[in-house]
Amino acid sequence: MDEYALARTEKKQGHGYQGFVCHASPDVSLVDDLKRRDLTVNAMAKGPDGKIIDPYGGQKDLQAKVLRHVSPAFVEDPLRVLRVARFAARYADYGFSVAPETMNLMADIVEQNELENLSSERIFKEFDRSLTENHPDIFVQVLKDCGALERIWPSLDKLWGIPNPAKWHPEICSGIHTIMVLQRAVVLSDKPSIRFAALCHDLGKGLTEENHWPSHHGHESAGLPLVKEICKKLKVPKSYEHLALQVCQYHLHCHKAFELNPKTILKMFNSLDVWRKPEMFSDFLIANKADFQGRTGFEERPYPQADYLLEGFHACQQVSAKPYVDQGLKGKEIKDAMNEEKLAILTGHKTKFTVPTI
Incomplete structure (x- = not known):
C-alpha cells in the first residue's frame, strides 16, 4: 500500500520543537511545504516528469557540500541545532560543513534559551545517534562552536583551555584531548557506550584549581559526581553511566x-565487578586504550596494559568456590579464601608477564 501526504505548513505558537500548529490542505503548495524544511538539501522534490523541484538552492548546496538553512523560520525549532550538528557528523566524510550563516542562527537559538525547551530524552536521542556516526567529534565540535555544548553539557564544554x-x-588542552579520545574510541569500537565514556573520562579536570595546573591530582574521583550529573540530566541509560563511571x-x-601491586x-x-560483567570489563579496557592513544603522537602506540589486565582476569576466572565449600567454609570465609587464591594468581602473573618495550 502506498502512502501519500498532503503538502503542509507549520506555524509556531509555543516553545520548543513541539510548539507548532500544522496546516494541510490542497491550497498549500509544494513550494510552501518545502520551505518548512530545515536544510536546503532536504528541501527538494521530484515532479511527475522526473524533474527536480528545487526552489531553495538545494542542488547548489549539495554540490558545494554545504548544510544551509532554508529560511529564517529555521530558528523556530531548537531541535534543529542538534540535528544539524548530527548531519555534520554524518556527512563529514563527504566533506560537508555547516554554512556560517546557519551557525549564526544556531547561536541565536542558543542565546534565546530555546534549548531549555527540549526534553532530556530528545537531547540524548540526538547525542546517542551522533555516537553511532563515524565522526561524533564533529557533532560535539559544532555544538561547542554555536554555544550549545555549554548549555547542554557545561562540564564537558569547560575542558577547553584547561x-x-x-x-x-x-x-x-583537555578539551582537544577529549575529542582525540573520542576519535580513537571510534577507531577501536562501534559501541556508543564506549564513546560516551570517552567524553566523560576527564570531566574532573574542569574542577582543578587554576594554581594547580597543569597537574590534576584526584581528577578521577572528582569527576564522578559530574558523570552522574550529566547522566541524570540527560537520562542516559544505566549501562552507559556504569561504564563511564568505571x-x-x-x-x-x-x-x-x-x-600496581x-x-x-x-x-x-x-570494584569493577569483572566477575559478573566480563563484557563490561572488555569495554573498560577499550575505553582506556582510547584514552591512552588519544594524544598527539600516541595514536598508534601499543597498549600492553590491556593485555596484562585481561590475562590476569582470565586466570582469576578459573577460581571456583566449590573447593572451599567442600572444605566446610561458609559466607565471608569462602570469599576471603577465593580472594587469597586470586591474589596468588595475580602475583605469579606479575612475575611471569613480559612487559613489551614501548
Missing part, C-alpha cells in the same frame, strides 16, 4: 597497571 602536562599530553574512576589505574589490581577487579 592544560595538561606536555610530557603526557602534547596537545595540552572509566572516570580507574583510567589512571589502568594506564599504570604494571606499577596485585592487591590493588584485585581491589580494582572487585
Whole structure:
C-alpha cells in the first residue's frame, strides 16, 4: 500500500520543537511545504516528469557540500541545532560543513534559551545517534562552536583551555584531548557506550584549581559526581553511566597497571565487578586504550596494559568456590579464601608477564 501526504505548513505558537500548529490542505503548495524544511538539501522534490523541484538552492548546496538553512523560520525549532550538528557528523566524510550563516542562527537559538525547551530524552536521542556516526567529534565540535555544548553539557564544554602536562599530553588542552579520545574510541569500537565514556573520562579536570595546573591530582574521583550529573540530566541509560563511571574512576589505574601491586589490581577487579560483567570489563579496557592513544603522537602506540589486565582476569576466572565449600567454609570465609587464591594468581602473573618495550 502506498502512502501519500498532503503538502503542509507549520506555524509556531509555543516553545520548543513541539510548539507548532500544522496546516494541510490542497491550497498549500509544494513550494510552501518545502520551505518548512530545515536544510536546503532536504528541501527538494521530484515532479511527475522526473524533474527536480528545487526552489531553495538545494542542488547548489549539495554540490558545494554545504548544510544551509532554508529560511529564517529555521530558528523556530531548537531541535534543529542538534540535528544539524548530527548531519555534520554524518556527512563529514563527504566533506560537508555547516554554512556560517546557519551557525549564526544556531547561536541565536542558543542565546534565546530555546534549548531549555527540549526534553532530556530528545537531547540524548540526538547525542546517542551522533555516537553511532563515524565522526561524533564533529557533532560535539559544532555544538561547542554555536554555544550549545555549554548549555547542554557545561562540564564537558569547560575542558577547553584547561592544560595538561606536555610530557603526557602534547596537545595540552583537555578539551582537544577529549575529542582525540573520542576519535580513537571510534577507531577501536562501534559501541556508543564506549564513546560516551570517552567524553566523560576527564570531566574532573574542569574542577582543578587554576594554581594547580597543569597537574590534576584526584581528577578521577572528582569527576564522578559530574558523570552522574550529566547522566541524570540527560537520562542516559544505566549501562552507559556504569561504564563511564568505571572509566572516570580507574583510567589512571589502568594506564599504570604494571606499577600496581596485585592487591590493588584485585581491589580494582572487585570494584569493577569483572566477575559478573566480563563484557563490561572488555569495554573498560577499550575505553582506556582510547584514552591512552588519544594524544598527539600516541595514536598508534601499543597498549600492553590491556593485555596484562585481561590475562590476569582470565586466570582469576578459573577460581571456583566449590573447593572451599567442600572444605566446610561458609559466607565471608569462602570469599576471603577465593580472594587469597586470586591474589596468588595475580602475583605469579606479575612475575611471569613480559612487559613489551614501548
